[in-house]
Amino acid sequence: MQTTVTFRHMEPSDALKSYAEEKLERVKKYIDEPIVVQVFLTVEKIRHMAEVTITAKGITIKAAEETNDMYASIDAVSDKIERQLRRFKERIKAHKPAPDARExxxxxxxxxxxxxxxxxxxxxxxxxxxxxxxxxxxxxxxxxxxxxxxxxxxxxxxxxxxxxxxxxxxxxxxxxxxxxxx
The missing domain is CATH 3.30.505.50 (Sigma 54 modulation/S30EA ribosomal protein, C-terminal domain)
Incomplete structure (x- = not known):
């Protein structure tokens, strides 16, 4: 899993970066490799926003959450992404694409x-x-x-x-x- 963490309007923090990477490791059980994850952590006055975009084979998922604490924002956005992936995985089981389908x-x-x-x-x-x-x-x-x-x-x-x-x-x-x- 390739993860990129971008800090906007705040000082880069290794602790926040590793926390975000650790929280988003859970998506591996829902998606096949390769996975590209982009995380944007933004601070605007008292708003702490975490935005995540996950791109994997045939799927792209975006989510964003905002709280007064960056760790809480990361928790909320990772939970939201996990819910979306779980729902997607359950729905996609019934819809198998044709094996000869071309991209x-x-x-x-x-x-x-x-x-x-x-x-x-x-x-x-x-x-x-x-x-x-x-x-x-x-x-x-x-x-x-x-x-x-x-x-x-x-x-x-x-x-x-x-x-x-x-x-x-x-x-x-x-x-x-x-x-x-x-």
Missing amino acids: RQVQKSIVEAQSIEEGAQAPVIIKTKSFSMKPMSVEEAVMQMELLHKDFLVYTESSTEKINVVYRRKDGNYGLISPEIA
Whole structure:
């Protein structure tokens, strides 16, 4: 497990770093290796925040907690991550992906808002990110979207190998956009 601890607005502390690493060791029982863990410890006045992002084979989970004590924040965020992983592991048992399913490479680009306005020649891409996308079912896509705390997720449907979009509706339900062959 590769763990990176970043301190924001506070002095780096080996004790806090080792405490966070020790607490997050518990996630190993839920996820297959390799695991990359990013921990951000931030102090703003009296607020002590701990944010954790875990990336493993085919899954990314984010969580954040805030208290008046950094150790309590680390405890709370590690418990939250463990609950999410336990729930994910229980749900995923029923949804085994097809053995011949292929991953796709996807590239995400962020376009500068000013370049979209009238009069601009071409949009200016200000950020690009590439990542692999494993085929999954609709249920897995909804779980992944919940774990990432996102409003939508673009994924490859494991049964049809087509790119679909699942999104959170304003009424709390989910919507699915899938391509139709004409």
